[in-house]
Amino acid sequence: MVNETKYDVVVVGTGVVGCLIAEQALDAGLSVLMLEAGPKVDRQTIVENFRNLPPSLRHHWDAPFPPPPWAPVLETRTPGEENAYLDLTGPNATAYQQGYVRYAGGATWHWAGICWRMTPEDLKLKSLYGVGRDWAFDYETLEPYYARAEYALGVCGPTDAALQWPPKTPRSRPYPMGPLPLGPGEQRFTDVMAPLGLQNLPAPQARNSGVSYDGRPACCGNNNCFPVCPIAAKYDAATALPRIEAKGGKLLTNAVAYRIEADDRHKIQAVHYYDPHRTSHRVTGRAFVIACNGIETPKLLLLSKDDRHPNGIANSSDQVGRNMMDQPKLKATVEMSEPLWTGVGPVQGSSILNTSQGDFRSEYAGAMFRMENMARGSIGAAEALKKGLYGRALDQEIRRLSACTGLLVVEHEPLPSSINRLTLSDKKDWLGLNRPRIYYDVGDYVRRSAEQYTIPTLKKMAAALGATKFDLNPEFLHSDHIMGGCIMGKDPSDSVVDVDCRSHDHENLFLPGGAAMTTGGSGNSTITMAALALKAADAIVAQFKTA
Amino acid sequence: MRISRSTSPRIGRRELLLGMSSLSALFCVQATRAATLSGGALRSGVVHQKFMSVSSLLVPHKLNETIGIRTADAMIATVPDFPEHLEQLASFIEAKKPADVEELMEALPDVSLKNAAQSIIESWYTGAVQGASTISVISYEEALMFKVTSDVMTIPSYAISGPNGWTADAPPLSQLPIF
Amino acid sequence: MQSWHNSRRLDLMIQRSFFYTVTVCSLAVIALSATHPAKADPLGNPQRGQYLAVASDCVACHTAPHGQPFAGGLAMHTPLGVIYSTNITPSLSAGIGHYSLEDFDKAVRRGVRKDGANLYPAMPYTAYSYLTDQDIADLYAYFQKEVAPVDKKGPVTALPFPMNIRFSMSFWNMLFLNGKPYQADATKSAEWNRGAYLVQGATHCGTCHTHRGFLMQEDLAHPLSGASLGTWYAPNITPDTVSGIGSWSDQDLTEYLRTGRLHGKAQAGGGMGEAVEHSFSRMSSGDLNAISVYLRSLKPVSDPNDHTSSRFQQGHDVSPxxxxxxxxxxxxxxxxxxxxxxxxxxxxxxxxxxxxxxxxxxxxxxxxxxxxxxxxxxxxxxxxxxxxxxxxxxxxxxxxxxxxxxxxxxxxxxxxxxxxxxxxxxxxxxxxxxxxxxxxxxxxxxGGPASPLLLLSRVGMAAGAILLLVLCAVVFATRRHKARNIV
Incomplete structure (x- = not known):
């Protein structure tokens, strides 16, 4: 059926990046086909999946999204699922067991909605600090796209300029909505951190604050942003899909793209996909957008190698799959004599960012600190029950542990490194496609930061909170901010895409999103991905106009 | 945990079974509502009554009867020796008439009975029954673990208030809500 | 979102209004009605006029989404085509800046434009006909002096034949348009009279809450006892304790009108939500009390299908x-x-x-x-x-x-x-x-069930247009008799 139609724009992936580009293209009058590897599942099903989970799995953000066999993921719940896809190596392999969702709507289903912009300095690591790379453009180029992305997603944030990030950097537009209130835990955390010089800022969040936005309701503090916002007060790309379809966009689910086809002149002609019956289909188009984020996008490019492109599509630089980044995360549980009461409001509502900037970045990584704002009732109950308590003592202990414990988190800024590399594994997935094999080492830049800077800071923070227990998990974990596999740059010999996320090798192939990010900074990557998506969308529409 | 797969696309039966068995080895949610007892309705009625009666001493909260019945059914189906332990607990309570759970737990003579009592308590608080090799989910919204903090926080996924209606104020730690 | 709701409510009202019109066109039922000139203080009081414009909810229809207040241009989708609201700012080129008080009065209370053409009954001039001369003068003063002129004409309404013959509206006006401003009932209190004046006039509650007869006229034997708007249902607001709102106190009613909600009983959605937002929530507590006093004095209307308890007392908390x-x-x-x-x-x-x-x-x-x-x-x-x-x-x-x-x-x-x-x-x-x-x-x-009357009128539209004048002559002589037979 679709084989017959040639679409203006074929978008692979229905996450935030794919949906933003699809909608921009539709608004410009272009025809759009979207391919999604996984199923389209209604919010009500996912919400009820969450509530029907065994208690231990309710803290596993992928658990309400069981992967169908043809769309497996890296972060798994069971050995069975692990054996189906996982192939991670290197000294910090588990720090790349990224959580993402191969459902229509993508990983924004279970993102926290946090929208920290990168700073002007974050884009100039090489020239300012002599590490990493410089971006191909400066902050002023990106700023208007940040603003547009904030309006496209519906971001709430502080109106007070002193509380906005990046500091002392002009914004072209205010946040579309004012800030959300802080609950007792985050307020106390903010107050206690301030004397240490650690400024806990109210986070800009793609969550409706006080009023509806785009027909979606205001946040009512369900404290369930991950794994799923039950009421769509948080932006997720699934909320855009009905609008995209209403505008004439065509959505194909359970369609696993496995080959990008280029012609003799390196122009992309088609994408091939498998349906769940393992039948292959081919769709043609004029422009192609691979919006599958930092793991599935490079994997698809590598899978698409042919005689003329022996290293894979878009890979004349041999940079596809290299520079895999994420913010390596450390977690510490603290217990205090005084109550904190996290869990009132969204699961994340504030972070310390001033720790991410400074001249020390020539030596070690900057970092973002945060206290998670998850309701800890079920965690407290599990601990109290383990102690064999009952009766009133049990109730009191659950209450105490819920109130007087907290989770401190630090996420380190990564550097792009060619050794952190995604290649094709010899192992095959359910469809017979090579799995992604990822080598990952957080690197000395991050390790030095942890030793000299962030772990000592975590301890200081715990002490200031009056912690009676400080339990640091020394293992680096994943932050689910997949970046770098199709790195952006001006020089086609050492980068994959240009300033508009267009492949250096193929004029009608766009690889926007996390994979294109040149560096990662310390904050969450989504709003930068969204800004890059809008920039790419402008370039795509402009390309059609001049054609 | 049962995973329901879409049936329209043809998944290899072998793969599906493999996936299912590895899942169910860890988590198997029983559809306890459908579970019928071998002893028939009369016997199950008696067991349910005993379970509720024992539970009302073990747990100082208001207990939902439907959840009690489903919990008892799940325990009968998945917890070894549960009917015997329940019987013994009921008899002990009948004989000694302890005033509350504290007195009962102090007085219980053997560890296996204490463990049985503790697992009943745990199921009410977590909303799940831990069987020999399975976990049965019985409740979420009614799980008692959420009641003790209900004055401060919401049960995740449920509204705490209207938009932006929450504040940084919290009641004293010592002030347990009234159940 | 908001504008969509607005147009939705208007659509419903207009759809109903059109029933009048097409009925008259098709069936050519004619009645005569007296007219009277405006006799008011020509100076008027713009502050009072502004308040009355709020009570009458003018802004809801005469403002386009994201448009300037009262500049018109709101598209209202009716089964017979799109009607655009007009610019009622005092612009000389695009609005009503050139209207005299008498012109204004004719438009608001009689549904006739300055150029003599009839307005479509999308404009609720039937209700506004109850407004007093003084209120008309006040409204006029407000629109001329306080509203900022906007020199931009909205889209022009162009309905298909025969609906584009605006003159046809005058037949219906003769039949159903109230002829004179509100007449106070001396046996009732001033507060009651104020309430009656507002309910029948400016706030036009009956437009939605009163059931309509076959000719889509309001069923004046059972006013405010509930009516379908196609999508939403405007419920019984008579003081019946089971079928109506007899169980509400005065305070309940005024709180509901002021806030759009009454805890444990009701909340305003659809058109009522808009009426609360634009109108009732901005009215004085004295007027809300007066509305309450009047509504609670009405004849209770009971629905025989109702049980013994009211719609506010059903169900209980149980978790599936x-x-x-x-x-x-x-x-x-x-x-x-x-x-x-x-x-x-x-x-x-x-x-x-x-x-x-x-x-x-x-x-x-x-x-x-x-x-x-x-x-x-x-x-x-x-x-x-x-x-x-x-x-x-x-x-x-x-x-x-x-x-x-x-x-x-x-x-x-x-x-x-x-x-x-x-x-x-x-x-x-x-x-x-x-x-x-x-x-x-x-x-x-x-959008709700299609009325058999609408179908009838559509079928009759072509024939009706051709035969209009002939029928007029015939029907005029035997109008009552004829109307009964058709019904």
Whole structure:
């Protein structure tokens, strides 16, 4: 059926990046086909999946999204699922067991909605600090796209300029909505951190604050942003899909793209996909957008190698799959004599960012600190029950542990490194496609930061909170901010895409999103991905106009 | 945990079974509502009554009867020796008439009975029954673990208030809500 | 969102208004009516006029989405075509700057433009005909002196033949247009008279809440006893304790009008939400009290189908979760047969609570003890699910998203899902004898049932246009007799 139609724009992936580009293209009058590897599942099903989970799995953000066999993921719940896809190596392999969702709507289903912009300095690591790379453009180029992305997603944030990030950097537009209130835990955390010089800022969040936005309701503090916002007060790309379809966009689910086809002149002609019956289909188009984020996008490019492109599509630089980044995360549980009461409001509502900037970045990584704002009732109950308590003592202990414990988190800024590399594994997935094999080492830049800077800071923070227990998990974990596999740059010999996320090798192939990010900074990557998506969308529409 | 797969696309039966068995080895949610007892309705009625009666001493909260019945059914189906332990607990309570759970737990003579009592308590608080090799989910919204903090926080996924209606104020730690 | 709701309400009103018009065209029933000139203080008081413009809700229709106040241009979709509201700012080129008081009076109370053409009854001049001369002068003063002129003409209404013959409106006017301003009843208190004046005139409650007869005239024997608007149902607001709002206190009623909600009883959705937002919430407490006094003095109208308890007392808190948890597998696809209980848990409970008890602060209402679920028909529950609620009072928004009434809604429920969900909600939390079918939902999604009268008038449109003058002559002589026979 679709084989017959040639679409203006074929978008692979229905996450935030794919949906933003699809909608921009539709608004410009272009025809759009979207391919999604996984199923389209209604919010009500996912919400009820969450509530029907065994208690231990309710803290596993992928658990309400069981992967169908043809769309497996890296972060798994069971050995069975692990054996189906996982192939991670290197000294910090588990720090790349990224959580993402191969459902229509993508990983924004279970993102926290946090929208920290990168700073002007974050884009100039090489020239300012002599590490990493410089971006191909400066902050002023990106700023208007940040603003547009904030309006496209519906971001709430502080109106007070002193509380906005990046500091002392002009914004072209205010946040579309004012800030959300802080609950007792985050307020106390903010107050206690301030004397240490650690400024806990109210986070800009793609969550409706006080009023509806785009027909979606205001946040009512369900404290369930991950794994799923039950009421769509948080932006997720699934909320855009009905609008995209209403505008004439065509959505194909359970369609696993496995080959990008280029012609003799390196122009992309088609994408091939498998349906769940393992039948292959081919769709043609004029422009192609691979919006599958930092793991599935490079994997698809590598899978698409042919005689003329022996290293894979878009890979004349041999940079596809290299520079895999994420913010390596450390977690510490603290217990205090005084109550904190996290869990009132969204699961994340504030972070310390001033720790991410400074001249020390020539030596070690900057970092973002945060206290998670998850309701800890079920965690407290599990601990109290383990102690064999009952009766009133049990109730009191659950209450105490819920109130007087907290989770401190630090996420380190990564550097792009060619050794952190995604290649094709010899192992095959359910469809017979090579799995992604990822080598990952957080690197000395991050390790030095942890030793000299962030772990000592975590301890200081715990002490200031009056912690009676400080339990640091020394293992680096994943932050689910997949970046770098199709790195952006001006020089086609050492980068994959240009300033508009267009492949250096193929004029009608766009690889926007996390994979294109040149560096990662310390904050969450989504709003930068969204800004890059809008920039790419402008370039795509402009390309059609001049054609 | 049962995973329901879409049936329209043809998944290899072998793969599906493999996936299912590895899942169910860890988590198997029983559809306890459908579970019928071998002893028939009369016997199950008696067991349910005993379970509720024992539970009302073990747990100082208001207990939902439907959840009690489903919990008892799940325990009968998945917890070894549960009917015997329940019987013994009921008899002990009948004989000694302890005033509350504290007195009962102090007085219980053997560890296996204490463990049985503790697992009943745990199921009410977590909303799940831990069987020999399975976990049965019985409740979420009614799980008692959420009641003790209900004055401060919401049960995740449920509204705490209207938009932006929450504040940084919290009641004293010592002030347990009234159940 | 807001503008869409506005136009939606207007659509309903206009759709009803059109029934009058087309009926007159097709059936050519004619009546005579006296006219009278305006006799008022020509200076008027703009402050009082502004208040009256609020009470009359002029801004709702005469402002386009994101447009300037009173500059018109709002598109109102009717079964017969799009009507655009006009610019009523004092612009000389685009608005009513060149209107004299008499011109203004003729437009507002008689439905006739300065150039002599009839207005379509989208403009509720039938209700405004009750306004006093002084109020007209005040309104005129407000529009001429206080409203900023906008020199921009909106789109021109161009309805298909024969609806483009505006003159046809005058027949209906002769039959149904009230001839004189409100006449005070000396036997009643000043407060009662003020309430009667507002209810019959400016706030035009009967436009929605009074059932219509075959000729779509208001059923004046049973005023305000409830009427269908196609999608929403404007309920019985007579003081009957079971079928109406007789169980409400004066304070209940004024609180509802002021805020759009009454805890544990009712909340304003659809057109009533807009009326509260634009009009009632901005009126003086004295006027709200007067409205309450008048409404509570009306003849109670009882619906024989109602039980012994009111629509505010149905249902109780019970959670379907105690049965559902763990009994449903974790799914990687949608369950097309999901029960109403499961649909409730997945779509409604996150805000309204697992037992539909509402939020502690009352922002999200309980679904039991709620006029929507306690109603004897499904219209308002279906409409609420499809179109949601959006109402802003004193800077605070009351909002519920629509679940598929618009193609871009983030969550899309289909007719069958909404029917199952509605039946569960009625059975568990409301009036358990109410049944909703997917066809009921489809009908409301379409905008409500097509009236047989509309069909008749459409069929009669062509013939009626040709035969209009002939029929007029014939019917004029035997109009009463003829009308009865046709009915």
């Amino acid at each position: 979760a105690v049965e559902l948890r763990g009994a449903t597998p974790i799914m990687d696809h949608n369950d097309d047969t999901a029960s109403g209980a499961a649909l409730f848990m997945g779509n409604c409970a996150s805000c309204h609570g697992a037992s539909a008890q509402g939020s502690k602060d009352g922002y999200y209402p309980s679904l039991w003890h709620n006029s929507v679920t306690g109603a004897s028909r499904g219209d308002n529950l279906i409409s609420t699910i499809l179109y949601g609620v959006s109402r802003s009072v004193e800077g605070r928004q009351a909002f519920m998203p629509g679940f598929g009434g618009k193609s871009g809604d983030a969550v899309q429920l289909d007719d069958s899902q909404i029917a199952r969900l509605s039946n569960f909600v009625f059975k568990t939390y409301g009036r358990s004898d109410v049944q909703v079918t997917p066809q009921d939902v489809a009908l409301i999604r379409k």
